Amino acid sequence: MPELPEVETMCRGIACFRGESITNTHFPRHTRRPSPIQPRPKIMAAKLQRARIMDVTRLGKRAVLRIRQNEHHMDSFLVFEPRMTGLLLRVSPPTSEHVRLIVTTGRKQPLIFWDRRGLGTITLFNKSTFESRFGSHALGPDALTITGLTLHAKLHSSRRHIKVALLDQKILAGVGNIYASEILYDAKVDPRTRCHRLTRAAYDRLATACSRILHHAIKMEGSSIGDETYRTADNRPGRYQRLHKVYGRSKNECFQCKTSIQRVVQSQRSTFFCPVCQQRY
Numbered sequence: 001m002p003e004l005p006e007v008e009t010m011c012r013g014i015a016c017f018r019g020e021s022i023t024n025t026h027f028p029r030h031t032r033r034p035s036p037i038q039p040r041p042k043i044m045a046a047k048l049q050r051a052r053i054m055d056v057t058r059l060g061k062r063a064v065l066r067i068r069q070n071e072h073h074m075d076s077f078l079v080f081e082p083r084m085t086g087l088l089l090r091v092s093p094p095t096s097e098h099v100r101l102i103v104t105t106g107r108k109q110p111l112i113f114w115d116r117r118g119l120g121t122i123t124l125f126n127k128s129t130f131e132s133r134f135g136s137h138a139l140g141p142d143a144l145t146i147t148g149l150t151l152h153a154k155l156h157s158s159r160r161h162i163k164v165a166l167l168d169q170k171i172l173a174g175v176g177n178i179y180a181s182e183i184l185y186d187a188k189v190d191p192r193t194r195c196h197r198l199t200r201a202a203y204d205r206l207a208t209a210c211s212r213i214l215h216h217a218i219k220m221e222g223s224s225i226g227d228e229t230y231r232t233a234d235n236r237p238g239r240y241q242r243l244h245k246v247y248g249r250s251k252n253e254c255f256q257c258k259t260s261i262q263r264v265v266q267s268q269r270s271t272f273f274c275p276v277c278q279q280r281y
């Protein structure tokens with residue numbers, strides 16, 4: 001599932017569409033599970049026709065295209081949420097039958113949204129709906145810029161397990177299951193620790209680990225793992241999976257202490273950790 005580093009990589013890969021005008025929007029017919037699209041394709045295509053892509057940014061685990069129809073309209077926001085298998089591409093897609101949207105501009109290659117499982121969403125928001133949907137009440141600060149002070153303020157009175165709390169997008173935007181395990185290992189915190197037991201110093205270590213792991217994963221263009229389908233915007237796999245220290249490594253040796261990495265299930269999601277290197281508070 002694309003998390004912050006994968007979506008950031010996709011956004012950088014399609015940043016070349018900044019400033020381009022949309023000449024055509026096509027939702028190909030297919031026999032696959034339909035992607036959730038709002039408003040319906042015909043209306044969205046009409047709203048995007050001849051509009052300009054003003055900016056390409058990331059919002060947590062979503063890619064956002066700021067769209068300007070003309071100078072008399074407020075900008076609107078085309079939001080792609082890849083969920084499990086969604087991809088944004090600027091080259092030919094991995095398969096043709098899972099292409100959900102083709103946006104043609106003045107560039108030679110179109111912008112493509114591809115999704116094998118069809119769980120990813122495509123939504124065009126007007127400015128006020130966008131702001132109310134993604135305001136600070138709904139989405140926490142971005143995980144790339146989180147501080148120990150903020151994490152501590154948000155979590156110090158919570159009794160949840162720290163791993164489960166890190167996945168809550170209202171607390172922290174962008175972290176998912178892979179990077180939560182990696183961040184907790186880097187910060188030497190046991191994922192089963194309840195938030196209210198963590199020290200202020202541990203929150204500082206978590207924030208530092210969050211920034212370090214995510215920046216490194218962006219540099220390596222994200223993680224492509226197992227049967228997952230994550231690819232960069234030019235259809236290459238990411239490389240950070242080779243550097244995972246705990247995720248997907250249960251029963252393998254910890255690189256630091258040689259103890260077996262353990263797997264537990266928390267809120268129906270797998271968590272991987274080293275029971276020796278990671279302290280339970």
Ligand SMILES: [Zn+2]
Binds near residue numbers: 256257259276277
């Ligand atoms: Zn260890």
